[in-house]
Amino acid sequence: MAGTAITIPEIQMEQVSMQYDTGASDVLAVQQVSLKIAKGEFVSLLGPSGCGKTTLLRLMADLIQPTSGMIKIAGQSAREARLAQKYGIVFQNPVLYDWRKVKDNITLPLEMMGVQKARRSKKAEELLELVGLQDFGSQYPWQLSGGMQQRVAIARALSMEPEILLMDEPFSALDEFSRERLNEELLLIWSKVKNTVVFVTHSIPESIFLSDRVFVLSPHPGRLSSVVEIPLPRPRTQEMRNSPEFFQLIAAIRDRFEGV
Numbered sequence: 265m266a267g268t269a270i271t272i273p274e275i276q277m278e279q280v281s282m283q284y285d286t287g288a289s290d291v292l293a294v295q296q297v298s299l300k301i302a303k304g305e306f307v308s309l310l311g312p313s314g315c316g317k318t319t320l321l322r323l324m325a326d327l328i329q330p331t332s333g334m335i336k337i338a339g340q341s342a343r344e345a346r347l348a349q350k351y352g353i354v355f356q357n358p359v360l361y362d363w364r365k366v367k368d369n370i371t372l373p374l375e376m377m378g379v380q381k382a383r384r385s386k387k388a389e390e391l392l393e394l395v396g397l398q399d400f401g402s403q404y405p406w407q408l409s410g411g412m413q414q415r416v417a418i419a420r421a422l423s424m425e426p427e428i429l430l431m432d433e434p435f436s437a438l439d440e441f442s443r444e445r446l447n448e449e450l451l452l453i454w455s456k457v458k459n460t461v462v463f464v465t466h467s468i469p470e471s472i473f474l475s476d477r478v479f480v481l482s483p484h485p486g487r488l489s490s491v492v493e494i495p496l497p498r499p500r501t502q503e504m505r506n507s508p509e510f511f512q513l514i515a516a517i518r519d520r521f522e523g524v
Protein backbone atom coordinates (compact mmCIF):
# COMPACT_ATOMS: atom_id res chain seq x y z
CA MET A 265 0.00 0.00 0.00
CA ALA A 266 1.37 3.45 -0.88
CA GLY A 267 2.80 5.29 2.08
CA THR A 268 3.19 2.19 4.24
CA ALA A 269 6.84 1.65 4.97
CA ILE A 270 7.90 -1.67 6.46
CA THR A 271 10.99 -0.89 8.50
CA ILE A 272 13.36 -3.70 9.32
CA PRO A 273 14.79 -3.20 12.83
CA GLU A 274 18.52 -2.61 12.98
CA ILE A 275 18.76 -5.00 15.93
CA GLN A 276 16.11 -7.57 16.70
CA MET A 277 16.11 -10.20 19.44
CA GLU A 278 13.30 -12.70 19.80
CA GLN A 279 13.08 -14.85 22.93
CA VAL A 280 16.85 -14.88 23.35
CA SER A 281 18.26 -16.90 26.25
CA MET A 282 21.88 -17.47 27.16
CA GLN A 283 23.10 -20.10 29.54
CA TYR A 284 26.80 -20.30 30.35
CA ASP A 285 28.09 -23.80 30.75
CA THR A 286 30.30 -23.59 33.80
CA GLY A 287 30.53 -27.28 34.56
CA ALA A 288 29.49 -27.41 38.22
CA SER A 289 26.39 -25.20 37.91
CA ASP A 290 25.17 -23.61 34.70
CA VAL A 291 24.35 -19.88 34.80
CA LEU A 292 21.24 -18.61 33.07
CA ALA A 293 22.56 -15.11 32.29
CA VAL A 294 19.77 -13.94 29.97
CA GLN A 295 16.22 -15.28 29.84
CA GLN A 296 13.86 -14.85 26.90
CA VAL A 297 14.76 -11.31 25.95
CA SER A 298 12.88 -9.82 23.00
CA LEU A 299 13.67 -6.32 21.75
CA LYS A 300 13.83 -4.17 18.65
CA ILE A 301 16.16 -1.25 18.06
CA ALA A 302 15.68 1.05 15.08
CA LYS A 303 18.44 2.24 12.77
CA GLY A 304 20.03 5.40 14.13
CA GLU A 305 18.57 4.97 17.59
CA PHE A 306 20.61 5.51 20.78
CA VAL A 307 19.54 3.04 23.46
CA SER A 308 20.96 2.06 26.83
CA LEU A 309 20.90 -1.29 28.58
CA LEU A 310 20.53 -0.37 32.25
CA GLY A 311 20.61 -2.62 35.29
CA PRO A 312 22.49 -3.79 38.34
CA SER A 313 25.61 -5.90 38.18
CA GLY A 314 25.00 -9.40 36.89
CA CYS A 315 21.73 -8.71 35.04
CA GLY A 316 23.23 -9.76 31.71
CA LYS A 317 24.00 -6.42 30.05
CA THR A 318 27.43 -7.46 28.77
CA THR A 319 26.05 -10.83 27.73
CA LEU A 320 23.37 -9.11 25.64
CA LEU A 321 25.97 -6.88 24.00
CA ARG A 322 28.21 -9.84 23.21
CA LEU A 323 25.23 -11.71 21.76
CA MET A 324 24.39 -8.75 19.50
CA ALA A 325 28.02 -8.64 18.30
CA ASP A 326 28.14 -12.40 17.66
CA LEU A 327 31.01 -12.75 20.14
CA ILE A 328 28.88 -15.48 21.75
CA GLN A 329 25.86 -17.34 20.41
CA PRO A 330 22.53 -17.71 22.25
CA THR A 331 21.40 -20.99 23.78
CA SER A 332 18.00 -20.32 22.20
CA GLY A 333 16.17 -17.54 20.38
CA MET A 334 16.83 -15.44 17.30
CA ILE A 335 19.04 -12.41 16.66
CA LYS A 336 18.81 -10.39 13.46
CA ILE A 337 20.91 -7.41 12.47
CA ALA A 338 19.22 -5.39 9.71
CA GLY A 339 17.59 -8.63 8.57
CA GLN A 340 20.87 -10.60 8.54
CA SER A 341 22.23 -13.04 11.10
CA ALA A 342 24.59 -11.57 13.72
CA ARG A 343 27.39 -13.62 12.17
CA GLU A 344 26.79 -12.14 8.71
CA ALA A 345 26.73 -8.67 10.27
CA ARG A 346 30.02 -9.32 12.06
CA LEU A 347 31.67 -10.57 8.88
CA ALA A 348 30.36 -7.47 7.09
CA GLN A 349 32.16 -5.33 9.75
CA LYS A 350 28.92 -3.77 10.94
CA TYR A 351 30.06 -3.45 14.55
CA GLY A 352 32.36 -1.13 16.41
CA ILE A 353 32.90 -2.01 20.05
CA VAL A 354 34.15 0.12 22.95
CA PHE A 355 34.96 -1.60 26.24
CA GLN A 356 35.16 -0.31 29.81
CA ASN A 357 38.94 -0.37 29.54
CA PRO A 358 40.22 1.39 26.39
CA VAL A 359 42.75 -1.42 25.61
CA LEU A 360 45.25 0.75 23.73
CA TYR A 361 48.76 -0.26 22.71
CA ASP A 362 51.15 1.95 24.65
CA TRP A 363 53.98 1.57 22.14
CA ARG A 364 51.86 2.83 19.22
CA LYS A 365 51.11 6.49 18.72
CA VAL A 366 47.50 7.59 19.22
CA LYS A 367 46.91 7.87 15.44
CA ASP A 368 48.32 4.36 14.92
CA ASN A 369 46.07 2.96 17.63
CA ILE A 370 43.08 4.54 15.91
CA THR A 371 43.90 3.09 12.51
CA LEU A 372 44.89 -0.37 13.72
CA PRO A 373 41.69 -2.01 12.37
CA LEU A 374 42.34 -0.38 8.97
CA GLU A 375 45.93 -1.60 9.01
CA MET A 376 44.71 -5.11 9.75
CA MET A 377 42.38 -4.85 6.76
CA GLY A 378 45.34 -3.91 4.53
CA VAL A 379 44.30 -0.28 3.94
CA GLN A 380 47.13 1.80 2.40
CA LYS A 381 49.13 4.13 4.65
CA ALA A 382 48.06 7.37 2.92
CA ARG A 383 44.38 6.49 3.35
CA ARG A 384 44.97 5.48 6.95
CA SER A 385 46.63 8.81 7.73
CA LYS A 386 43.76 10.74 6.20
CA LYS A 387 41.23 8.70 8.15
CA ALA A 388 43.23 9.19 11.37
CA GLU A 389 43.08 12.96 10.87
CA GLU A 390 39.31 12.88 10.36
CA LEU A 391 38.75 10.67 13.39
CA LEU A 392 41.07 12.69 15.63
CA GLU A 393 39.11 15.78 14.73
CA LEU A 394 35.80 14.00 15.30
CA VAL A 395 36.75 13.09 18.88
CA GLY A 396 38.48 16.43 19.56
CA LEU A 397 42.04 15.09 19.73
CA GLN A 398 43.50 16.70 16.61
CA ASP A 399 46.63 17.81 18.49
CA PHE A 400 47.34 14.46 20.10
CA GLY A 401 47.78 12.05 17.17
CA SER A 402 51.55 11.82 17.62
CA GLN A 403 51.43 11.29 21.37
CA TYR A 404 51.39 7.91 23.06
CA PRO A 405 48.33 6.66 24.99
CA TRP A 406 50.14 6.79 28.35
CA GLN A 407 50.57 10.56 27.85
CA LEU A 408 46.77 11.06 27.81
CA SER A 409 44.15 11.23 30.58
CA GLY A 410 41.68 8.37 31.06
CA GLY A 411 38.93 10.34 29.31
CA MET A 412 41.17 11.10 26.32
CA GLN A 413 42.19 7.44 26.10
CA GLN A 414 38.53 6.48 25.95
CA ARG A 415 38.02 9.00 23.13
CA VAL A 416 40.85 7.27 21.28
CA ALA A 417 39.05 3.96 21.80
CA ILE A 418 35.85 5.50 20.40
CA ALA A 419 37.73 6.83 17.36
CA ARG A 420 39.24 3.39 16.76
CA ALA A 421 35.81 1.74 17.04
CA LEU A 422 34.52 4.20 14.42
CA SER A 423 37.45 3.69 12.03
CA MET A 424 35.65 1.04 9.99
CA GLU A 425 32.52 3.24 9.84
CA PRO A 426 30.36 0.69 11.65
CA GLU A 427 26.59 0.80 11.36
CA ILE A 428 26.32 -0.20 15.01
CA LEU A 429 28.40 1.05 17.92
CA LEU A 430 28.31 -1.19 21.00
CA MET A 431 29.63 0.44 24.18
CA ASP A 432 30.15 -1.53 27.39
CA GLU A 433 30.31 0.88 30.35
CA PRO A 434 32.92 2.99 28.56
CA PHE A 435 32.98 5.80 31.10
CA SER A 436 32.45 3.97 34.38
CA ALA A 437 36.12 4.16 35.39
CA LEU A 438 36.17 7.96 34.98
CA ASP A 439 35.45 10.62 37.59
CA GLU A 440 31.98 12.17 37.54
CA PHE A 441 33.11 15.41 35.83
CA SER A 442 34.93 13.66 33.01
CA ARG A 443 32.06 11.24 32.63
CA GLU A 444 29.47 13.99 32.21
CA ARG A 445 31.67 15.83 29.72
CA LEU A 446 32.26 12.65 27.72
CA ASN A 447 28.52 11.94 27.71
CA GLU A 448 28.01 15.27 25.97
CA GLU A 449 30.93 14.70 23.59
CA LEU A 450 29.67 11.24 22.70
CA LEU A 451 26.31 12.74 21.70
CA LEU A 452 28.10 15.30 19.55
CA ILE A 453 30.07 12.54 17.81
CA TRP A 454 26.92 10.47 17.36
CA SER A 455 25.06 13.46 15.85
CA LYS A 456 27.75 13.54 13.14
CA VAL A 457 28.15 9.80 12.61
CA LYS A 458 24.44 8.96 12.91
CA ASN A 459 24.87 5.25 13.58
CA THR A 460 22.95 3.00 15.97
CA VAL A 461 24.35 2.96 19.51
CA VAL A 462 23.77 0.40 22.26
CA PHE A 463 25.27 1.68 25.49
CA VAL A 464 25.63 -0.44 28.64
CA THR A 465 25.56 1.36 31.98
CA HIS A 466 24.73 1.03 35.69
CA SER A 467 23.99 4.73 35.91
CA ILE A 468 20.39 5.93 35.68
CA PRO A 469 21.33 9.61 34.93
CA GLU A 470 23.81 8.55 32.27
CA SER A 471 21.24 6.34 30.54
CA ILE A 472 18.67 9.17 30.56
CA PHE A 473 21.06 11.84 29.36
CA LEU A 474 22.21 9.77 26.38
CA SER A 475 19.31 7.71 25.19
CA ASP A 476 16.19 7.73 23.08
CA ARG A 477 15.04 4.69 25.03
CA VAL A 478 16.31 2.90 28.13
CA PHE A 479 15.98 -0.88 28.37
CA VAL A 480 15.68 -1.73 32.05
CA LEU A 481 17.00 -5.16 32.98
CA SER A 482 16.47 -7.19 36.13
CA PRO A 483 18.87 -9.83 37.43
CA HIS A 484 18.93 -13.58 38.20
CA PRO A 485 18.21 -14.45 35.52
CA GLY A 486 18.66 -11.35 33.34
CA ARG A 487 15.34 -10.26 31.90
CA LEU A 488 14.08 -7.17 30.12
CA SER A 489 11.71 -5.71 32.70
CA SER A 490 10.64 -2.51 30.93
CA VAL A 491 11.46 0.03 28.26
CA VAL A 492 11.41 3.76 29.08
CA GLU A 493 11.13 6.43 26.37
CA ILE A 494 13.24 9.53 27.01
CA PRO A 495 11.36 12.50 25.53
CA LEU A 496 14.05 15.12 26.30
CA PRO A 497 14.81 17.20 23.20
CA ARG A 498 18.14 17.04 21.39
CA PRO A 499 20.76 18.36 21.52
CA ARG A 500 20.95 17.42 25.19
CA THR A 501 22.72 19.93 27.42
CA GLN A 502 24.25 19.79 30.89
CA GLU A 503 21.49 22.15 32.13
CA MET A 504 18.93 19.45 31.37
CA ARG A 505 20.41 17.36 34.16
CA ASN A 506 18.91 19.87 36.61
CA SER A 507 15.49 20.06 35.00
CA PRO A 508 12.31 18.73 36.67
CA GLU A 509 11.80 16.39 33.65
CA PHE A 510 15.21 14.83 34.24
CA PHE A 511 14.46 14.21 37.92
CA GLN A 512 11.04 12.77 37.06
CA LEU A 513 12.68 10.35 34.66
CA ILE A 514 15.20 9.30 37.33
CA ALA A 515 12.34 8.65 39.75
CA ALA A 516 10.33 6.76 37.13
CA ILE A 517 13.24 4.49 36.29
CA ARG A 518 14.15 3.99 39.94
CA ASP A 519 10.56 2.83 40.50
CA ARG A 520 11.08 0.10 37.92
CA PHE A 521 13.86 -1.31 40.10
CA GLU A 522 11.69 -1.46 43.21
CA GLY A 523 11.51 -5.05 44.35
CA VAL A 524 14.16 -6.17 41.84
Ligand SMILES: Nc1ncnc2c1ncn2[C@@H]1O[C@H](COP(=O)(O)OP(=O)(O)OP(=O)(O)O)[C@@H](O)[C@H]1O
Binds near residue numbers: 311313315466
Ligand atom coordinates in the same frame (compact mmCIF):
# COMPACT_ATOMS: atom_id res chain seq x y z
N1 LIG B 1 31.80 -16.47 30.58
C1 LIG B 1 30.95 -16.68 31.59
N2 LIG B 1 30.87 -17.89 32.18
C2 LIG B 1 30.01 -18.10 33.20
N3 LIG B 1 29.15 -17.19 33.70
C3 LIG B 1 29.20 -15.97 33.14
C4 LIG B 1 30.10 -15.64 32.06
N4 LIG B 1 29.91 -14.34 31.73
C5 LIG B 1 28.94 -13.88 32.54
N5 LIG B 1 28.51 -14.85 33.40
C6 LIG B 1 27.45 -14.73 34.41
O1 LIG B 1 26.27 -14.31 33.74
C7 LIG B 1 25.56 -13.34 34.52
C8 LIG B 1 25.42 -12.05 33.69
O2 LIG B 1 26.73 -11.50 33.51
P1 LIG B 1 27.00 -10.17 32.65
O3 LIG B 1 28.46 -9.90 32.71
O4 LIG B 1 26.36 -10.31 31.35
O5 LIG B 1 26.19 -9.12 33.53
P2 LIG B 1 26.34 -7.53 33.59
O6 LIG B 1 24.96 -7.01 33.82
O7 LIG B 1 27.07 -7.03 32.39
O8 LIG B 1 27.23 -7.33 34.88
P3 LIG B 1 28.26 -6.14 35.23
O9 LIG B 1 27.46 -4.90 35.27
O10 LIG B 1 28.78 -6.54 36.57
O11 LIG B 1 29.31 -6.14 34.16
C9 LIG B 1 26.35 -13.18 35.81
O12 LIG B 1 25.78 -14.02 36.79
C10 LIG B 1 27.73 -13.64 35.43
O13 LIG B 1 28.41 -14.17 36.56
